[in-house]
Amino acid sequence: MRDIAVTLAVFGSLPFILRRPWIGILVWTWLGFMNPHRMAWGFSTTMPFAMIVALTTLIAMLFSKEEKRIPWERETVVLVLFTGWMFITTIFAVYSELAWLQFEKVIKIQLMILVAMMLITTPQRLKLLVWTIALSLAFYGVKGGIFTILHGGVFRVQGPPGTFIGGNNEIGLALAMTIPLLYFLARSIDQKWLLRSGIYAATVLTALGAIGTQSRGALLGMAAMGLMFWLKSRQKVLVALLAAASVFAVVQVMPEAWYERMHTIQSYEEDKSAMGRVNAWWMAFNLAKDRPLGGGFETFQRGMFALYAPDPTNSRDVHSVYFEVLGEHGFFGLALFLLLAVLTWRSAGAVARAVKKVPERAWMGDLATMVQVSLIAYFAAGAFLGMAYFDYYYNLVLIIVIVKAILHREGLLGDAKVGRAGDASPAPGLSTPIGPVPDRSAAARARAG
Structure with missing residues (x-):
């Protein structure tokens, strides 16, 4: 039944995508x-739904009369x-066959980000894109x-198998990143207290699910996200109440074993798993020093540990977005990865x-502002998770690029450089508005200051 439901939903959306290609992005x-x-058990688990939707979207774009232009914000350039x-x-x-398989996955994500x-x-x-992202993960x-x-925190929450968020670490990161977006959606709902209350409840449950x-x-x-959440929010009392509700739920639900596991953060030297990660980080650093291009995708294999790791016998996944990029793409690749984050952060503030x-x-x-909070969650948790190519991060970049492009078109962002202290304008030559820039009326000029 689930297979049929999902299949009908996907194929039922295709006619709408052909008429309005942007719906394809939502699907x-x-x-x-x-x-x-x-979440099904039959034929739909292996159906290439994403590829079908992507191809339909690209075909619909070819016949769409809407103007289609990539907004060349500075984040777009760096991406x-x-x-x-x-x-x-x-x-x-180094491992060419494995690398090309991973590159194929990554390039599909980046292509659809540009689309x-x-x-x-x-x-x-x-708004519909943000709702789609937040509710898709709020489900989990x-x-x-x-x-x-229901289970008193005895069992770990896991994500859907065979996906980016299949493991407990991965789904935990995704849920932490979703909390700020859920809060934004709740605050953006006007005069619908029941729906707003439901989103707030989902926010608390999502926090508990992440724990x-x-x-x-x-x-x-x-x-890290909670602290930044409180600092950035204009409703600090409400955020504090939501945080208190989440902490109260954790105290009431989580078992002693959970506290013991979390306590090992302070004694990582005695944790074999943690020390294995440190060994992998040193391997990535040594590899990047020796090979300016890095080892390429999927470079964290036994052979590379034997050459570059302090402990050649202890080979494991790198478990860090920073060292993952460093080991696979070198220092220049890491610089681009971090520059993208810094520019996105500063543009969000602008x-x-x-x-x-x-x-x-x-x-x-x-x-x-909530995108900034989500970025904090990603880069704080990502220090200990190998999720450098997680599409969620690049969708946060996408959101900021779209916002900037819309504001350029409406004349609410000027022509000076974005990112300077006290300035809210894009860098010259790096920002192209979506569509023609309309004449600014006197009212618009007054609003823009």
Whole structure:
């Protein structure tokens, strides 16, 4: 029954995608984040739904009369450079066959990110994209939170098998990143207290679900995210109440074994798993020093540990976004990866400042701020998780690029450089608005200051 339901939903969306290609981005995002076919047991588990939707979207784009242009914000430029660098490192990868298989997965994500930049061109489409991302993962958050309560936190919350978020560590990171977006959605709902209350409840359950994964990396991500959440929120009392509700639930539900496991964060020298990660980090560093291009995708194999690791006999996954990129793509690849994050962060701050006095676009500032909080969750937990190519991170970049492009079109971002202190404007030559720039009326000029 589940197989039939998912199949009907996907194929039923194709006619709508052919008429409106941007719907294909929403369906692709739903499939990529929620992976509904992985919850079935029959033929749909192996159906290439994402490929079918992607091809339909690309075909629909060819016949669509809408103007399609990549918004060349500085984040877009760095993203393309990073993708190009990964292509180069794949050509010279140590484990060529494995590297090309991984590159194929990565390039599909980056291609659809660029397609989304061309198709998600209005505030309404952007809102629907954020709803799709948040609710797709909130499904697992609510489910995981209830599961944790019912079983007293004895069992770990897991994600859908065979996906980016299949393991407890991975789903824990994804749920931590989703909490800020859920909060944004709840705050953006007007005069619908029941729906807003439901989203707040989902936020608390998602937090509990993240804790229920028993992932130490997710716990660190939650802690860093929670602090930034409170600092960035304009409703600090409400955020504090939500945090208190989450902490109370954790105290009431989680067993003693969970506290013992989390306590090992402080004594990582005695933890074989933690020391194995440190060994892999040193291997990545030594490899990058010896090979400027890195080892290419999937380089963390026994042979490379034998050459570059302090303990050649202890080979394991790298479990860190930073050292994963460093080992696979070298110091230059890591610089591009981090530059993308820094630029996205600064642009989000610039957006928040630019719309501060524009009531009809204030929600974009709130969204940009919550994207910053999600980035903190990703990079804090990602220090201990090998999720450098997680599509969630690149969708956060996508959101900021779309917001900037819309604001450029509306004349609410100027022509000076974005990212300077107190400035909310894009770098010259790196920002292209989506579609023609309309003439700014006197009212628009007044709103923009």
